[in-house]
Amino acid sequence: MMSVTSTYPVGLSRSTGKNARLKSALAEVSIVMAPGCFDCLTAKLVANAGFGAGYITGSGLSMSALGAPDMGVISFGEIVERVMRICDSVDIPLICDADTGYGGPINVIRTVKDLERAGVSGIQIEDQAWPKKCGHEPGRKVVDVDEMVGRIKAAVDARDDSNLLIIARTDARTEFGIEVAIERALRYQEAGADVLFVESPESEEEMRRINQSIKAPTLANMVEGGRTPVFEASKLYELGYKLAIFPNSLTRMIAKQGAELMQTLKQNGATAAFSDRMVDHRGLWDLFDYPAWTDLERKFANQ
Known part of the structure; x- marks a missing residue:
């Protein structure tokens, strides 16, 4: 019997090997940049710009x-549900903000298993108490360190692929200090986390101190207007990250540019003033692999 092989557009066929690619990239003499995304459109923008990874932002999902x-x-x-769709839409590894793991150790196990099946290549879990808050806002409370150690051990034990990164975040800096x-x-x-994320250091000196003390890979969170100085990638690498x-850079840009577009449309009744800042009809459809989808449809139509 003749076999038929097909190449399906991203969005219909989940690619493999993303976990190993991300883990391998962290071992290279460079820094991995992962801009934030919160839906398939923003994930496409990240991937099409040539980034080797993306970050599914919890705040972006909520907003x-x-x-x-x-x-x-x-x-x-x-x-x-949303993470699965985002992972299916692009062929780059994605790291997912999983907040506190959503409960006790059993909940953490389910969180890791479900997100791994959804297609993520890294899962970030933090030591905040529930309900959590943004890492650059006041009022955050952290759980006892042993409770968080249990979360990390449960996450490491739950993953099926050892290449899936477990990222441990601590929010202790703001209330208890950098040390x-x-x-x-x-x-x-020590509990098994692959990457360490000390949230919201407040100076270049603190950022350097983090990387002098921790010999595992570390994560820098670049939040425009937040508590941490925002540096370019080469500087972050020099600091040791x-x-x-960059979790909400796209979110902020879309919010500002979208607000200006809507105000112009309301005042002028037209969008012509923004035409040079938009993709046209064909450009938007091609962003979502329209030719590949039409080729697939044509292949099986009228059989």
Whole structure:
């Protein structure tokens, strides 16, 4: 019997090998840049710009899916559904913000298994108490360090692919200082975390101190207007970071540019003033692989 092989557009066929590619990239003499995305459109923008990884931002998911700030409002079920669609839409590894793991050790195990099946290549879990808050906002509370160690051990044990990265984040800096935050990160490294994420250091000196103390790969969180200085990738690499996320850069740009477009349309009744800042009809459809989809349709039509 003749076999038929087909190449399906991204969005119909989940690619393999993403986990190993991300882990391998972290071992190279460079820094991995992972801009934030919150839906298939923003993930496409990240991938098409040539980035080797992306970051599925929890705050972006909450804002775009619910119209709510990053305060633990979005449910895990809503997150998994959206994450699966985002992972299917691009052929680059994606890291997913999994907040606190959504409960005790059993919940963490389910979180890791469901997100791994959804297609992510890295899962970030933090030591905040629930309901969590944005890492650059006040009022965050952290759990006992042993509780977070249990979360990390459960996450490491739950993954099916050892190449899936477990990223441990601590939010202890703001309330307890940088030394306590580093001590916590080192405990999480001992528990098996692949990447350490000390959230919201407040100076270049603190960022350098983090990387002098931690010998595992570290993550820098670049939040425009947040608590941490925003540096370019080469500077972050010089400071010792191996991974840099820019979680809401696209969100902020879309919010500002979209607001200006809507105001212009309301005042002028037209969008012509923004035409040079838009992709045209064909450009938008091609962003989503329209030729590949039409070729696939044509292949099986009228058989």
